[in-house]
Amino acid sequence: xxxxxxxxxxxxxxxxxxxxxxxxxxxxxxxxxxxxxxxxxxxxxxxxxxxxxxxxxxxxxxxxxxxxxxxxxxxxxxxxxxxxxxxxxxxxxxxxxxxxxxxxxxxxxxxxxxxxxxxxxxxxxxxxxxxxxxxxxxxxxxxxxxxxxxxxxxxxxxxxxxxxxxxxxxxxxxxxxxxxxxxxxxxxxxxxxxxxxxxxxxxxxxxx
Amino acid sequence: xxxxxxxxxxxxxxxxxxxxxxxxxxxxxxxxxxxxxxxxxxxxxxxxxxxxxxxxxxxxxxxxxxxxxxxxxxxxxxxxxxxxxxxxxxxxxxxxxxxxxxxxxxxxxxxxxxxxxxxxxxxxxxxxxxxxxxxxxxxxxxxxxxxxxxxxxxxxxxxxxxxxxxxxxxxxxxxxxxxxxxxxxxxxxxxxxxxxxxxxxxxxxxxxxxxxxxxxxxxxxxxx
Numbered sequence: 001x002x003x004x005x006x007x008x009x010x011x012x013x014x015x016x017x018x019x020x021x022x023x024x025x026x027x028x029x030x031x032x033x034x035x036x037x038x039x040x041x042x043x044x045x046x047x048x049x050x051x052x053x054x055x056x057x058x059x060x061x062x063x064x065x066x067x068x069x070x071x072x073x074x075x076x077x078x079x080x081x082x083x084x085x086x087x088x089x090x091x092x093x094x095x096x097x098x099x100x101x102x103x104x105x106x107x108x109x110x111x112x113x114x115x116x117x118x119x120x121x122x123x124x125x126x127x128x129x130x131x132x133x134x135x136x137x138x139x140x141x142x143x144x145x146x147x148x149x150x151x152x153x154x155x156x157x158x159x160x161x162x163x164x165x166x167x168x169x170x171x172x173x174x175x176x177x178x179x180x181x182x183x184x185x186x187x188x189x190x191x192x193x194x195x196x197x198x199x200x201x202x203x204x205x206x207x208x
Numbered sequence: 209x210x211x212x213x214x215x216x217x218x219x220x221x222x223x224x225x226x227x228x229x230x231x232x233x234x235x236x237x238x239x240x241x242x243x244x245x246x247x248x249x250x251x252x253x254x255x256x257x258x259x260x261x262x263x264x265x266x267x268x269x270x271x272x273x274x275x276x277x278x279x280x281x282x283x284x285x286x287x288x289x290x291x292x293x294x295x296x297x298x299x300x301x302x303x304x305x306x307x308x309x310x311x312x313x314x315x316x317x318x319x320x321x322x323x324x325x326x327x328x329x330x331x332x333x334x335x336x337x338x339x340x341x342x343x344x345x346x347x348x349x350x351x352x353x354x355x356x357x358x359x360x361x362x363x364x365x366x367x368x369x370x371x372x373x374x375x376x377x378x379x380x381x382x383x384x385x386x387x388x389x390x391x392x393x394x395x396x397x398x399x400x401x402x403x404x405x406x407x408x409x410x411x412x413x414x415x416x417x418x419x420x421x422x423x424x425x426x427x428x429x430x431x432x
Contacts, residue, residue: 035415036404134401134430176359177429179263179404190262190413204402205359205430 009050009076019154021185026109027053028186029200033107033138034060036202041104044130047111051077051089057107058087069093095122099130106130109140113158120160120170128174128206137175137203140183141167146197164193167201175203236277236303248410250279255411256334256423257283260363263427264288264330271328271355273320273348274336278304278313284332285313294318294325321347327357337366337392345395353399353431362428364396368407368421389418392426400428 008016015023030053037043041061045054048066050073058064066089068074074091081087095115106127115123127137144163147155164180171178181188183198193199235243242249257280264270266287275281275293277300285291285308293308293315295301301317309315316325320336321344331352340348352362368388389405396403407414407421418424 032415038405136402177361177402178265179427180265188415190259202404 006052007076007079009073011073011076012050012052019151022154023052024186025183025198027056029053029109029140029183029188029198030056030107031060032181032188032200033057033105033109033140036138037061037105037107037136042102043105043107044103046094046106046108046127047114048077048089049073051081051087053109054089055081055087058084061105062086065090067092067094094126095119097126099126099128101129102132103130103135104132105136105138107138107140110142112139113141113161115160117160124170124174128208131206133206134204135206137171137206138200139167139171139203140198140200143193143196143199145194162199164196164199167199171201171203174207176205176207178203233307235279236300236307238300239277239279251411252408252423253279253334254283255413256280256365256408256425259406259408259413259425260284260332260334260365261286263363264332264361268329271325271331273331273333273351275304275315276300278308278315280332280334281308281313288312288330290314292316292325292328294320294323296320320351322354323351324354326355328355329357329360331356331360331362333363334365335367337364338388349395349399356399356431358431360429360431362396362400363425364392364428365423365425366392368418368424388424392424396426396428399432401430401432403428 012023034057039062043057043061043064045057045064045066048054048068049070051066054064054066054077063086066077068091071091074089077089108127112123131137141162142150144161147158147161168178168180179202181200182191182193182196183200184196188200239250261283267289269290270284270288270292272280272284272291272293275295276297278293281291281293281304289312291313293304295317296319298317301315305315318325356362366388393403393405404427405418406425406427407416407418408423408425409421
């Protein structure tokens with residue numbers, strides 16, 4: 001039996017055509033998260049868009065649910081992975097919800113820079129309340145310093161871009177341990193943060 | 209321009225040198241030997257320490273188990289509030305103390321098994337795990353557990369050598385080969401709720417296949 005082709009929705013189709021390297025970078029950060037989370041885990045992917053990264057994490061870690069407020073993106077995700085026991089998708093605005101407290105990991109890439117600053121507290125509350133006591137949060141976002149070099153297209157909607165200090169401080173309000181990684185292109189490293197294009201913060205041992 | 213008025217390259221360099229001071233030091237005999245025979249080893253060792261230091265963040269009080277001659281002390285202690293290095297090797301400890309002993313950096317000749325040195329935010333052990341007999345390794349992790357504060361983190365690094373040449377496997381030839389990743393995960397998982405594995409080949413840290421990694425790190429937090 002030939003399995004059906006992966007259908008890209010408007011977002012990933014655009015990326016592949018107009019900025020294909022960003023597909024690589026996005027998936028590379030998901031791969032990093034998958035390695036940190038490990039096997040046989042349940043992962044919540046907030047802001048999953050069309051779910052390509054959600055699927056990578058589901059495949060590596062065991063199970064993932066992708067959530068996004070963009071209905072078109074969720075429809076695209078569901079077309080590729082219908083009735084799959086290891087991955088599911090739902091359309092909702094998690095900022096208005098309370099977390100279920102039963103996830104091993106919450107991941108979130110290229111989302112927090114789109115959240116209005118007045119909603120950031122609801123964002124962190126939802127992340128934290130979604131996690132089990134030993135759950136981990138992995139948050140990736142472009143660095144403030146990278147924005148001066150970014151194309152107008154990639155900056156659209158960036159209403160809340162983080163410096164390393166601010167991301168570290170906010171995460172430290174919710175987690176006892178925050179480990180910080182830098183991303184330049186597809187490489188995740190621990191080098192000099194002011195020159196990083198991308199930050200990945202990993203929070204463990206939630207405080208509240 | 210008249211040549212006599214202009215400052216030469218050497219003049220500029222002399223000014224730069226004034227900032228360097230004259231606090232010279234010598235590597236201890238182990239690292240001197242290593243640097244003579246394979247200077248790359250120093251790159252790799254410093255890279256391991258740099259990765260550990262980045263995970264600790266700032267203002268940590270650090271215990272290093274198996275500090276040797278303190279080759280990692282400067283990197284680990286640069287942004288730390290204090291650093292304590294422990295090693296059973298008397299010579300290594302005196303070399304480390306001579307080079308790096310200070311108000312905030314101290315060294316203790318001591319046993320790495322079942323010993324209490326204080327309460328620390330971070331405990332690092334690089335290149336020790338693979339030297340400890342599997343039969344007594346529990347007491348090495350006991351040392352980490354006993355010395356770590358409630359909100360502390362631990363980093364254990366090991367050479368990623370297959371363990372199938374150990375005596376266990378000779379006795380049980382059909383036993384499934386354990387990898388060092390499995391062993392690290394298991395031991396760290398006994399004392400930490402969260403364990404993260406990183407790989408290193410040469411000086412490069414990555415999260416690729418641990419089977420192909422030369423060195424492995426386990427980062428543990430949320431003490432049990």
